[in-house]
Amino acid sequence: MVDLEAKKPCAGLLPVAHPGTELVEVDLGALTSIAPFAGQQDAVSVALQNAYRLGFPAPNRTTGTKDRRLIWFGRQMVLLAGPAPAAALQKNAALTDQTDAWASVSLSGNRAEDVLARLVPIDLRRAQFGTGHTARTLLGHMNASITRTGADRFLILVFRSMAVTLVHDLNQAMEAVAARR
Amino acid sequence: MRLTCPLCGDRDRREFYYRGAAVALHRPAPDAGVAAWDDYVHLRDNPAGETRDLWHHEAGCGAWLVVTRHTVTHAVLEVALAQDEGAAG
Ligand SMILES: [Zn+2]
Numbered sequence: 460m461v462d463l464e465a466k467k468p469c470a471g472l473l474p475v476a477h478p479g480t481e482l483v484e485v486d487l488g489a490l491t492s493i494a495p496f497a498g499q500q501d502a503v504s505v506a507l508q509n510a511y512r513l514g515f516p517a518p519n520r521t522t523g524t525k526d527r528r529l530i531w532f533g534r535q536m537v538l539l540a541g542p543a544p545a546a547a548l549q550k551n552a553a554l555t556d557q558t559d560a561w562a563s564v565s566l567s568g569n570r571a572e573d574v575l576a577r578l579v580p581i582d583l584r585r586a587q588f589g590t591g592h593t594a595r596t597l598l599g600h601m602n603a604s605i606t607r608t609g610a611d612r613f614l615i616l617v618f619r620s621m622a623v624t625l626v627h628d629l630n631q632a633m634e635a636v637a638a639r640r
Numbered sequence: 641m642r643l644t645c646p647l648c649g650d651r652d653r654r655e656f657y658y659r660g661a662a663v664a665l666h667r668p669a670p671d672a673g674v675a676a677w678d679d680y681v682h683l684r685d686n687p688a689g690e691t692r693d694l695w696h697h698e699a700g701c702g703a704w705l706v707v708t709r710h711t712v713t714h715a716v717l718e719v720a721l722a723q724d725e726g727a728a729g
Contacts, residue, residue, distance in 0.1 A: 518647045518701070534647060534703040534723075580652040595648065597655060597699045 468562035468622040475630050477637040479570030482629055485614065487540040488526075490557040494536045499551035506552075510545035521593050521606055530593050530606055538604070561604075562622035566629060567612040570636050575613065577632040579605065583613070599628045644719050647701045659694035661685075662706045665725055688712050694722060 469484040476482070495503040495515075504515035507529065513522045516531045523529050527541035544554050566574060575583050578598050582588065583605065593606040601624065604616040617625045641653040661684050668676040685691070688711060695705045704722035709715065 519649070533701040534697075534721075536702075580654065595700045595702070596651070602699045 465559075468619045469564060469626060472623065472626040473564065475626070475633070477630075477633040478640060479637055480566065480568035480574055480633045482564055482566050482626070482633065485563045485565045487528075487563050488558075489539075489541065489543050490561060491539045491544040492532060492536055492553075492555045492557050493529075493539055493544070493548060494553040494555075496551055496553065500535070502551040503548065506545065506547045506550075510547060511539075511542065516593075519593055521591050525608075530604060532604060533595050560619055561616045562619050562625055564615050564625065564629070565608070565612060566615060567609070569611050570633075571611050571613055573636045574629065574632045575605070577635065578628055579603075583607070585610070598625070601625065601628075641714075641716075643695065643705070643707060643716060645697050645700055645703065645705065646719060646721050647703055648697065651697070651700060655697060655699040656705075657696040657698040659696060659704075662692040662694050662722075662725075664694055665706070665722060690717065 467484055467486070474481065474483040493503065500515060507513050507515055511523065511527050511529075513527065513529050516522045516529050516537055518531055521528055521530045523541075527539075530538040530540060532538040538557065548554055572584055579596055581594055581596050588594070588607055590607050590609055593604065595602070595604055597603060598605065598615065598617060601617045601621050606614040608614045615625070642650055643653065643656055644650045663680060663684070666680075668680050690708060691711055693707050693709065695707050697703050697705060706720045706722050706725055707716060708718040710717060
């Protein structure tokens with residue numbers, strides 16, 4: 460048998476680094492969107508607690524950490540990043556495998572906020588957008604999910620088909636911010 | 641122009657898609673008759689004052705929103721989830 464190796468969305472594009480910022484691709488593991496059926500959010504929350512010891516995140520928030528994270532992903536939807544979905548979740552929610560659907564990158568460095576300020580129409584500074592906060596918003600003209608995962612670190616997801624544009628737009632902004640040091 | 645999404649917060653207009661009058665939430669029954677359907681499909685008020693529109697938070701949470709705004713002052717008076725109005729009937 461041929462042993463096939465999955466090609467990452469940003470293969471050949473990353474990492475890139477400029478003074479003050481670094482952009483790398485991240486492997487989040489399995490991605491599953493969890494959309495509770497009408498009125499079933501409490502039941503889903505219990506199932507998530509039992510399976511992962513994680514609560515159902517409020518809008519614009521995440522729960523968990525690196526290896527297993529729940530990211531609020533829109534109206535009545537969260538994204539489970541890391542483990543495979545627990546079978547118990549199927550009873551009260553629509554589960555959709557999104558593992559190959561998103562390009563995931565991590566932007567870090569002390570100028571990361573300045574880079575995103577050039578591309579994103581919301582305030583991502585720390586006073587407004589702390590660690591664990593997340594937003595569905597735009598990055599350039601792309602719909603994105605942006606999460607602050609650390610003091611100077613952001614997790615950014617866009618549709619996989621836009622990986623090249625994502626890296627291009629971010630790299631250009633990183634260059635421009637570095638040039639104005 | 642900015643809209644305050646009940647889920648996402650204060651956002652720029654570019655994140656939203658405009659649909660039209662919020663009458664779309666109140667579809668007549670299939671047997672409501674020609675007059676009711678004519679009104680629903682074709683007839684719209686054009687007020688100098690408060691009006692209610694449907695907007696989609698397309699580049700945000702994906703929710704449909706009912707936005708109440710004033711056509712004379714351009715003030716945005718209220719933004720609510722269409723889901724809540726739908727649930728109320
Ligand atoms: Zn929203």
